[in-house]
Amino acid sequence: MTIYNFDEIIDRRNTNSLKYDFARERGFPEGLLPMWVADMDFRAPQPVLDRLVAVAQHGIFGYTETKDDYVAAVANWFSQRHDYQFEPSWLKKAPGVVFALALAIRAFTKPGEAILIQSPVYYPFTGCALDNDRIVIRNQLVLNNNRYEIDFDDFERKIVDHKIKLFLLCNPHNPIGRVWTREELLTMGDICLKHGCLIFSDEIHGDFIFPGHRHIVFGSLAPELADLALIATAPSKTFNLAGLQIANLFIKNPKIKGAFSAEVRATGYSQLNSMGLAAAQSAYETGAEWLDQLMVYLKGNLDLTREFFQTNLPKVPLIEPEGTYLFWFDCRNLGLTPQEVNQRILEKGKVWLDDGAIFGPGGEGFQRINAACPRSVLREALEKIAVALA
Numbered sequence: 041m042t043i044y045n046f047d048e049i050i051d052r053r054n055t056n057s058l059k060y061d062f063a064r065e066r067g068f069p070e071g072l073l074p075m076w077v078a079d080m081d082f083r084a085p086q087p088v089l090d091r092l093v094a095v096a097q098h099g100i101f102g103y104t105e106t107k108d109d110y111v112a113a114v115a116n117w118f119s120q121r122h123d124y125q126f127e128p129s130w131l132k133k134a135p136g137v138v139f140a141l142a143l144a145i146r147a148f149t150k151p152g153e154a155i156l157i158q159s160p161v162y163y164p165f166t167g168c169a170l171d172n173d174r175i176v177i178r179n180q181l182v183l184n185n186n187r188y189e190i191d192f193d194d195f196e197r198k199i200v201d202h203k204i205k206l207f208l209l210c211n212p213h214n215p216i217g218r219v220w221t222r223e224e225l226l227t228m229g230d231i232c233l234k235h236g237c238l239i240f241s242d243e244i245h246g247d248f249i250f251p252g253h254r255h256i257v258f259g260s261l262a263p264e265l266a267d268l269a270l271i272a273t274a275p276s277k278t279f280n281l282a283g284l285q286i287a288n289l290f291i292k293n294p295k296i297k298g299a300f301s302a303e304v305r306a307t308g309y310s311q312l313n314s315m316g317l318a319a320a321q322s323a324y325e326t327g328a329e330w331l332d333q334l335m336v337y338l339k340g341n342l343d344l345t346r347e348f349f350q351t352n353l354p355k356v357p358l359i360e361p362e363g364t365y366l367f368w369f370d371c372r373n374l375g376l377t378p379q380e381v382n383q384r385i386l387e388k389g390k391v392w393l394d395d396g397a398i399f400g401p402g403g404e405g406f407q408r409i410n411a412a413c414p415r416s417v418l419r420e421a422l423e424k425i426a427v428a429l430a
């Protein structure tokens with residue numbers, strides 16, 4: 041067994057890393073500790089690195105497709121980790137989940153029509169809808185006793201009132217960290233079924249689940265719900281391969297798959313990046329051991345963060361995440377405006393977080409920290425945040 045050392049600090053500066061090397065271009069001062077965009081400061085599993093080296097050494101990067109062994113690698117992963125089985129014909133590869141989300145919007149709605157999201161949510165949900173001239177309708181998530189819940193009456197009312205044909209589900213939900221339960225998913229699914237609304241289920245964070253919770257693949261709920269859904273997954277978050285641009289969708293309904301595939305064809309995109317495909321297959325075949333160790337480490341980072349907030353920032357509740365490595369905390373009781381909180385974190389703390397406001401209504405006054413980094417770096421960031429907000 042390989043023991044991975046997640047404490048190792050790997051210098052990512054000057055690698056063209058979005059997280060480390062583009063502060064000025066994105067309107068931030070230089071020298072901040074970056075704890076924002078959702079990639080990890082950990083090296084991918086060693087067998088994946090070995091596979092990429094072998095591909096590179098072969099030296100020919102021609103057009104590449106996948107065979108049965110690729111499908112088997114993905115199928116085994118989802119069967120073993122999530123008890124979800126799909127037919128090979130349901131699999132559709134894409135260069136990213138956001139790419140797929142944008143194309144689903146184009147395939148299943150028309151300009152001027154409304155899309156349903158649950159706010160606050162990963163900001164491309166809104167961006168892709170608006171960029172495609174769709175209207176964004178929000179089913180506002182409700183914070184009750186420090187835990188977010190769904191207002192199902194509002195959910196159904198919005199679908200009916202706005203003739204919603206497409207709902208963008210985020211499960212586990214970024215940034216609020218909920219792993220939706222079977223009951224919650226079934227309730228949303230049944231409402232969508234009743235009103236003929238398709239579901240794009242973004243499950244990119246589905247492998248990051250903390251003890252006591254379980255990720256339910258939307259397509260595993262019931263056959264009639266699977267028929268309404270596009271399930272979007274990717275090895276990119278799970279194994280830290282985002283720059284290799286690969287996602288796998290499971291689309292059971294042939295009509296939906298056909299319409300989605302036609303939309304992909306219309307973009308001119310066909311074969312995926314050969315390095316991405318090699319890395320994805322290798323990760324699903326060999327990455328379980330690495331991920332198991334990583335989850336223990338991330339749980340340690342969560343424990344540290346929770347304790348740190350309780351001890352040093354008692355007025356700033358951490359919303360206990362059930363999944364993801366993105367932790368969401370509530371700065372509304374500090375007697376500061378959200379702008380003042382931002383300013384202090386940036387100017388006094390010199391830490392780069394994601395301001396909750398970018399996730400849409402309900403996000404203002406919150407901050408999101410990416411905790412997928414060596415523990416010493418996380419501790420340093422938390423200490424800086426505490427000084428900034430003191």
Ligand SMILES: Cc1ncc(COP(=O)(O)O)c(C=O)c1O
Nearest residue numbers: 078136137138139162214242244
């Ligand atoms: C919920 C969610 N979906 C999608 C993505 C990005 O996916 P991709 O890089 O495959 O487009 C992210 C990245 O942070 C995310 O948090």
